[in-house]
Each structure stands twice: as structure tokens, then as C-alpha cells.
Amino acid sequence: MDLNCTTKKEIGKKILAPISSINELDSLAKAGASEFYCGYVPEYWNEAFNGIEIISDYRYQIGLNRKDSPKANVRSLAELEKIYVASKQRGIDLFLTLNALSYPNQAYKYLRMILDEISDIGVRNVIVSDVGLMYFISNNYPSINLTVSCLAQVTNSLAAQFYKSFNLKRIVFPRHINAKEMIEIVKCNPDIEFEFFILGGKCIYDDGYCRCNHDFGPFCLDTFNDEFFSRNHSMINHNDMRTTEKDFYRWSVNYPINIPIEDIYRNIGCSICLLSRIIELNNLCSVKIAGRGKSLAVKQSLVKIASEALELASSGADFLRLQSFVKQTFEFNSDICDTDRYCFTRGDVSV
Amino acid sequence: MCELALYSSNYGVIVNLIKQKLSYNTINGIDRLLISKYELVLQSCSSRYPQYVYFGNSFCQYKMPGLQELKAMIDFCEQEDLKFVLVTPPLSAYGASLCKVFLEHFIAINAEFEIVINDFGMLKLINDMKYPGKVILGRLLDKTVRDYRITDLEEQNYYTEKGFDYFSSLASTSDSFSGFLIENNITRIEYDCSQHIYKGNGLFRYDFIFPTEYITTGRICLFGLLERDDASLFDLDNSCTKQCNKVIQVLSHPISYPKRNLLGERIRNTTAIRCGNTVYNINNELNMGEYVDRIIFDADLLSPPNVISAGHGFHQ
Numbered sequence: 001m002d003l004n005c006t007t008k009k010e011i012g013k014k015i016l017a018p019i020s021s022i023n024e025l026d027s028l029a030k031a032g033a034s035e036f037y038c039g040y041v042p043e044y045w046n047e048a049f050n051g052i053e054i055i056s057d058y059r060y061q062i063g064l065n066r067k068d069s070p071k072a073n074v075r076s077l078a079e080l081e082k083i084y085v086a087s088k089q090r091g092i093d094l095f096l097t098l099n100a101l102s103y104p105n106q107a108y109k110y111l112r113m114i115l116d117e118i119s120d121i122g123v124r125n126v127i128v129s130d131v132g133l134m135y136f137i138s139n140n141y142p143s144i145n146l147t148v149s150c151l152a153q154v155t156n157s158l159a160a161q162f163y164k165s166f167n168l169k170r171i172v173f174p175r176h177i178n179a180k181e182m183i184e185i186v187k188c189n190p191d192i193e194f195e196f197f198i199l200g201g202k203c204i205y206d207d208g209y210c211r212c213n214h215d216f217g218p219f220c221l222d223t224f225n226d227e228f229f230s231r232n233h234s235m236i237n238h239n240d241m242r243t244t245e246k247d248f249y250r251w252s253v254n255y256p257i258n259i260p261i262e263d264i265y266r267n268i269g270c271s272i273c274l275l276s277r278i279i280e281l282n283n284l285c286s287v288k289i290a291g292r293g294k295s296l297a298v299k300q301s302l303v304k305i306a307s308e309a310l311e312l313a314s315s316g317a318d319f320l321r322l323q324s325f326v327k328q329t330f331e332f333n334s335d336i337c338d339t340d341r342y343c344f345t346r347g348d349v350s351v
Numbered sequence: 352m353c354e355l356a357l358y359s360s361n362y363g364v365i366v367n368l369i370k371q372k373l374s375y376n377t378i379n380g381i382d383r384l385l386i387s388k389y390e391l392v393l394q395s396c397s398s399r400y401p402q403y404v405y406f407g408n409s410f411c412q413y414k415m416p417g418l419q420e421l422k423a424m425i426d427f428c429e430q431e432d433l434k435f436v437l438v439t440p441p442l443s444a445y446g447a448s449l450c451k452v453f454l455e456h457f458i459a460i461n462a463e464f465e466i467v468i469n470d471f472g473m474l475k476l477i478n479d480m481k482y483p484g485k486v487i488l489g490r491l492l493d494k495t496v497r498d499y500r501i502t503d504l505e506e507q508n509y510y511t512e513k514g515f516d517y518f519s520s521l522a523s524t525s526d527s528f529s530g531f532l533i534e535n536n537i538t539r540i541e542y543d544c545s546q547h548i549y550k551g552n553g554l555f556r557y558d559f560i561f562p563t564e565y566i567t568t569g570r571i572c573l574f575g576l577l578e579r580d581d582a583s584l585f586d587l588d589n590s591c592t593k594q595c596n597k598v599i600q601v602l603s604h605p606i607s608y609p610k611r612n613l614l615g616e617r618i619r620n621t622t623a624i625r626c627g628n629t630v631y632n633i634n635n636e637l638n639m640g641e642y643v644d645r646i647i648f649d650a651d652l653l654s655p656p657n658v659i660s661a662g663h664g665f666h667q
Contacts, residue, residue: 339584
């Protein structure tokens with residue numbers, strides 16, 4: 001297994017950035033991206049499962065990966081090959097997302113076609129969530145390396161070891177995991193690469209366990225008429241419940257309301273200060289920028305922020321210095337770092 | 352006809368339900384709704400007396416019983432001629448160490464209880480410890496998407512015929528997923544959705560959980576936030592105060608959300624229940640697919656009785 005994670009800048013960590021078009025490649029690489037990930041939805045997939053006449057820029061009815069809007073995906077093999085070749089020329093690895101939460105039997109005919117295609121052009125890394133697909137790839141495509149998606153919800157060391165029974169290269173930590181848990185898993189498994197979210201959107205629920213169909217709106221953004229019932233005949237403090245419920249809801253929507261949806265500050269989740277603690281952990285080798293559906297400008301900004309943060313961390317900045325950098329950067333989110341409402345890795349970063 | 356199992360993380364709930372049956376001491380409207388569903392389950396089973404107790408929790412490691420409570424439940428099952436099944440949730444190191452203690456106990460008493468897993472770390476632990484009991488794939492591990500907010504008709508309008516067939520198929524029935532399960536000696540699978548009548552795979556037998564169909568879950572729990580200070584509101588530490596034993600929430604959908612999504616599909620006006628870290632839809636009908644031979648009545652949302660308990664705390 002290749003654990004040589006040193007980037008060209010010798011920072012020790014790679015920045016994994018989303019890409020959905022060859023036109024984005026130079027800008028993202030210049031901003032500091034050292035790995036790319038993308039989705040690929042070929043036309044034959046749409047012909048098989050999606051009603052062409054009602055596909056819009058909104059989303060595919062049956063997604064091939066977790067981000068199922070057309071604009072978040074590469075839509076031709078030719079373009080995917082261009083991205084792969086151009087990335088390779090720059091020494092940048094490309095990861096393909098095949099990380100739908102699950103794939104029934106009907107999907108496999110097309111998954112095989114896709115895996116054959118990407119094998120032919122040279123793509124060797126796929127990000128997968130469904131354990132059936134991991135099994136399929138391990139048995140049929142030994143040259144393809146698996147990255148276990150954040151949707152697999154690896155939150156303990158045993159689970160990390162479990163996935164070693166496949167062609168495992170890397171595990172992506174889920175959004176809800178604390179620093180202590182993450183570091184323990186990384187240290188216990190020196191032969192596995194790990195990756196975590198450094199910047200990206202947030203949801204109060206665990207995305208790997210959520211069954212809601214986003215085609216009909218994310219459940220976490222729904223608002224309800226609600227009522228609390230006692231389970232033990234005691235009085236319920238409705239004021240406390242309402243305040244807590246507001247905090248709970250705002251985890252998923254805590255962007256300042258006057259900021260447009262495409263802005264980088266929208267509902268940002270961050271784990272930049274964690275870099276001070278993990279910079280020496282060689283197998284925690286990549287930091288991920290979430291945002292496949294975002295515009296190039298947003299992706300570029302996020303990559304630049306991550307790149308600056310990594311340089312700071314590698315020059316010895318402690319967590320307070322990194323928090324100060326975050327506060328300066330995300331100045332619109334006035335309470336960022338003062339509360340844990342924006343933290344991916346909450347708890348004990350300063351310890 | 353199916354066998355019947357009762358599922359809860361609470362000793363008192365199981366004991367009360369066995370002893371009192373439909374005259375269970377209800378506290379609120381949700382209890383009464385669940386008991387009416389229990390009657391429906393009883394009508395569909397081969398016997399009105401349960402054969403199994405599923406003890407533990409599918410979603411939250413802090414709702415797992417302590418070892419003393421677990422032992423008390425095993426003793427109770429022995430007295431009442433019930434088969435004991437351990438249910439395990441997604442785990443952090445905290446939960447994994449708790450489950451390891453349980454496995455050590457099972458091995459020490461030469462027990463071969465079935466274990467429901469909702470985290471592949473648990474499967475690794477079971478294999479590492481060479482535990483001989485059978486493993487059941489829990490409802491969190493077949494991640495097939497479904498959505499209680501949309502009617503069948505709207506789904507059929509939204510998807511193409513092949514798309515709807517895709518959407519209505521369980522991932523765990525795929526040849527590849529099945530191959531993985533068989534290789535790991537897993538021949539029983541749980542699911543909880545009655546919106547679609549899923550086609551099963553004859554290689555497996557299925558547990559059908561009723562009436563709760565979980566919608567979403569996560570490590571952050573609304574009720575868990577109640578007694579936290581503002582600065583560490585969302586900390587993922589192990590300081591749960593079990594507020595979920597005191598309060599439950601009903602969510603009537605929706606108020607401000609449009610009744611149609613961006614593509615114009617109508618969203619059903621329905622009700623969900625939040626208990627602990629999980630939100631559930633309550634199914635009305637027992638729409639079971641093929642090869643279901645056990646109905647698991649989810650009694651975990653029933654209010655825990657104050658009177659009957661194993662006399663021990665949760666984590667000992």
C-alpha cells in the first residue's frame with residue numbers, strides 16, 4: 001500500500017477537491033488542490049433509469065452517486081479521460097465517486113460497464129459506500145483501489161479493520177466524529193490511509209444513515225408542527241425544548257440569512273483547527289473539500305483557504321492561531337470558533 | 352404465519368409487555384397508538400405469545416443496557432421460554448468496548464444468541480472473538496432509500512417504470528451484497544419499510560420491524576442537547592443524560608415547507624415521531640415482502656415503566 005502522502009509543497013497532507021469539468025482543473029490545481037474527486041454519469045445510465053424528458057439541472061431521479069445533480073457530474077467518458085490525463089500530468093490522483101448509499105441488482109450491469117470504462121482509461125481509485133459494490137470490485141477489479149466513503153460511517157477502529165477485507169486504500173471519516181475518536185482510529189491503523197472533511201456543508205443527521213429521498217427535499221430542512229409528550233408523567237419545560245430545537249435545526253441551516261446560497265460561507269462546517277493536532281499523523285493523509293455541486297469560484301475559495309491553513313499548520317501554528325485564521329476568513333459567521341456550531345470535529349482539539 | 356419478537360432497549364418495557372399484553376400501562380397518546388399496532392401484529396403471528404426478545408438498540412449506543420440489565424433480561428427470557436437476541440447500534444470506541452463485554456459474557460456462559468449488527472465493526476468484533484452465534488444484518492446496513500413523505504402514486508409518477516423498480520428494490524438482495532453476506536455467514540436480514548413490498552432473496556430469511564420505519568438518525572440527539580452548555584452544545588462526548596426516557600416528540604409535516612417539491616411532486620401530509628436520536632414514521636399496515644418469517648414489534652418507543660426495572664443503571 002502506498003502511504004507516501006507527501007505533496008509537492010511537502011506539507012504532508014493532500015487537499016482533495018471536487019471537480020466536475022475539465023475547465024475547472026487548472027484553477028483548482030493552482031489554488032492548491034492536490035487530489036480530485038468527481039462523479040461520472042454516462043448517458044446509458046440515464047437511458048436505463050431516468051426519464052430524460054423531466055431531467056433538469058435539478059437532479060437525476062436515480063442517482064449514480066451521492067451527488068445526483070447533472071451539474072455536479074462529468075457526463076461523458078471523453079471528458080472524464082481528459083480530466084484523468086490532465087490530472088496525471090500534474091501528479092494529481094483522481095478519485096471517482098460510486099458512492100450512492102446503495103445499489104440494487106439492476107445497477108450492476110451498468111456499474112460493470114463504468115468500471116470497465118474507467119479501468120481502460122486508467123482511473124484506479126473509486127469512492128464507494130455500498131458494501132455489495134466493494135465486494136464486487138474486490139472480486140472483479142483487483143487493480144482498482146477502494147476508498148470507503150464517509151457514508152460508510154466508520155466511527156471505530158474495528159470498522160476500519162473490517163474494510164481491510166476489500167481492496168482498501170483509504171477511509172473517509174464521517175462528518176460527525178470527534179478529534180479524539182479520529183486520532184485513535186488513525187493511530188490504531190497505520191496501514192490504512194485516512195481522509196477527513198476540512199471544509200464543507202453540514203447536516204444534523206448522519207448522512208450515511210439517512211433514508212430520506214432528497215428529490216423531495218432534505219428532511220433536515222423541513223419544519224413541522226410539533227408537540228412534546230411526557231414519557232414519565234413529569235412536566236416538560238417547553239421553553240427549554242423550543243430553544244434546544246432551534247439550535248438543533250440551525251446546525252443544518254446556520255448560515256447568516258442574508259448570504260446567498262452559492263456563497264462559501266453558507267452553512268460552513270470546518271475542522272481547520274484540528275490540523276494542529278494531526279499534522280504529524282502521516283496516514284491521515286488527505287483533507288477533503290465538500291462541494292461537488294458548487295460553482296468553480298466557491299470551490300477555488302475553499303481550496304485556497306484549506307491550502308493556507310495547511311501551510312500555517314505545517315509551520316507550527318497551534319490550534320488558537322488556526323482558529324484566529326478561521327475567524328478572519330469566515331468573518332461573516334461572527335460566532336465561528338466561539339461555539340461548536342460550525343465544527344466537524346468537536347470536543348477536545350486543544351487537548 | 353410469522354414468529355413474533357419484541358424489541359426494546361428497556362427491561363421494564365419488555366417485561367411489562369409480556370406480562371400485561373394489551374393492557375400495558377400507557378402514559379401518552381403515542382403509547383396508545385403503539386399498543387393498537389401491537390394488536391395488529393398479534394393478529395398476523397402464529398402465536399399471540401412472543402418467541403423472541405430483541406434486546407438492545409439499533410440506533411444509539413447510550414441506550415444500550417448495562418451488563419447487569421443484560422443478564423437480568425437473559426434470565427427473564429429463560430424463565431419465560433423466550434429466545435434472546437442482542438441488538439447493537441452504530442458504535443464508537445465507547446460502544447465497541449461495551450459490546451465486547453457482552454460478547455465475553457456470552458462466550459463465558461456458552462451462549463449462542465443471535466446478534467443484530469448495525470455497524471460492520473461489530474461484525475469484525477464477533478469474528479475476531481470467534482463468537483459462534485448467528486449474525487443478523489440490521490436495518491441500518493441495507494441503506495436502500497425510501498421516503499414516508501411521498502405517496503406510492505407520486506413515486507410512480509415521478510420515476511420511470513424501471514426507475515421505480517430500481518427504487519423499490521433492496522440493495523441487500525443484489526447478487527454481490529448477497530455473496531458478501533453468505534461469505535460472512537449472515538442469512539437473516541432486518542428491514543422496516545412497509546411502503547414498498549420488497550422482493551426478497553430466497554437465500555435469506557427476513558425480520559420485518561413494525562410499526563416503526565426509521566427515517567433518519569445520527570449521533571447528535573435533540574434530547575441529548577437539553578442539558579448541555581452553549582459552548583459545547585454539539586460535543587460528541589459520552590455524557591448522555593437519557594432525556595429521551597422522559598420526553599418524545601411528534602412532528603406533523605409540514606408547516607412552512609411547500610407541499611410540492613421543485614419538480615412538482617406532492618409531499619404527503621403525515622406525522623413522524625422523534626424518540627432519542629432517531630425519527631420514525633409509524634406504519635399503518637403490515638406490508639411484508641417475501642421470505643419474512645419474523646415480525647419484530649418495536650416496543651422501544653413505549654414509555655418506560657417506572658415500576659418494573661432490572662434494578663440497575665444502564666452502564667455498569
